[in-house]
Amino acid sequence: YKGRRAIFDEISGKTGQIAILVDPEKTKEEEIIVRLAQKAEFAGVNYFLVGGSTVSAKDLKQCIALLKQHTQLPVILFPGASHQISDDADALFFLNLISGRNPDYLIGHHIAAASELQEMNLEIIPTAYVLVDGGKQTSVQYVSQTTPIPGEQFSIARNTVLAGMMLGLQLIYFDAGSGAYNLVPTDWIYKLRKEIQVPIIVGGGIKSIETIDKFKEAGVNLIVIGNHIEENIDFLLDIGNYNREVKKA
Numbered sequence: 001y002k003g004r005r006a007i008f009d010e011i012s013g014k015t016g017q018i019a020i021l022v023d024p025e026k027t028k029e030e031e032i033i034v035r036l037a038q039k040a041e042f043a044g045v046n047y048f049l050v051g052g053s054t055v056s057a058k059d060l061k062q063c064i065a066l067l068k069q070h071t072q073l074p075v076i077l078f079p080g081a082s083h084q085i086s087d088d089a090d091a092l093f094f095l096n097l098i099s100g101r102n103p104d105y106l107i108g109h110h111i112a113a114a115s116e117l118q119e120m121n122l123e124i125i126p127t128a129y130v131l132v133d134g135g136k137q138t139s140v141q142y143v144s145q146t147t148p149i150p151g152e153q154f155s156i157a158r159n160t161v162l163a164g165m166m167l168g169l170q171l172i173y174f175d176a177g178s179g180a181y182n183l184v185p186t187d188w189i190y191k192l193r194k195e196i197q198v199p200i201i202v203g204g205g206i207k208s209i210e211t212i213d214k215f216k217e218a219g220v221n222l223i224v225i226g227n228h229i230e231e232n233i234d235f236l237l238d239i240g241n242y243n244r245e246v247k248k249a
């Protein structure tokens with residue numbers, strides 16, 4: 001474990017960065033990955049995230065290899081399990097599912113992956129992974145067998161992330177789950193930003209530039225979009241226009 005921090009520093013550096021979450025189970029054809037890579041770079045997207053609740057090691061490796069062939073953007077692993085690691089990626093969100101009480105996702109998968117990770121050259125980023133109720137049962141809830149924090153329970157969310165920070169986790173990922181109906185509450189971010197400086201990532205159900213901008217304004221460092229780009233790759237044109245406007249301003 002080499003303790004590199006390049007990508008962590010980049011994420012910490014500013015708010016309103018954007019990552020595309022690629023699900024290797026659904027994104028297999030080279031042609032799709034080429035288009036995604038070109039459009040993402042043109043749009044000024046910052047990172048690719050790769051992973052998912054039910055992804056196989058083979059699909060993950062293949063997807064990362066293709067991304068690496070076709071884009072310069074950093075590829076970060078967002079693993080659903082211990083087998084979802086690859087040295088071809090640049091960094092790994094080492095997810096600690098601290099909103100849940102399932103030991104497998106608190107320490108089990110980590111131990112299973114540790115020896116292999118030790119041999120790899122990945123930047124490992126200890127991440128407080130906090131599931132938030134997105135208004136529907138998502139696959140991450142089912143697979144992890146954990147209960148997300150309800151949107152109206154800010155105190156639980158706050159205490160959870162404070163404990164995570166005290167345990168040494170370095171960034172917070174609030175996830176309402178893939179295809180969530182309700183987003184991570186923006187007011188949580190405003191409140192937390194008053195007392196904690198660690199980088200915050202938000203994902204789940206994001207479908208509009210307005211939402212991206214709201215999270216940026218609240219102080220979110222990285223906004224993750226999966227489904228909506230999968231379904232409508234031209235959303236990347238809107239992201240491009242948005243990024244150019246932000247730059248001008």
Ligand code: 1GP
Binds near residue numbers: 021177178224225226
């Ligand atoms: C889920 O945060 C991600 O883990 C992204 O969710 O696919 O709904 O964008 P979406």
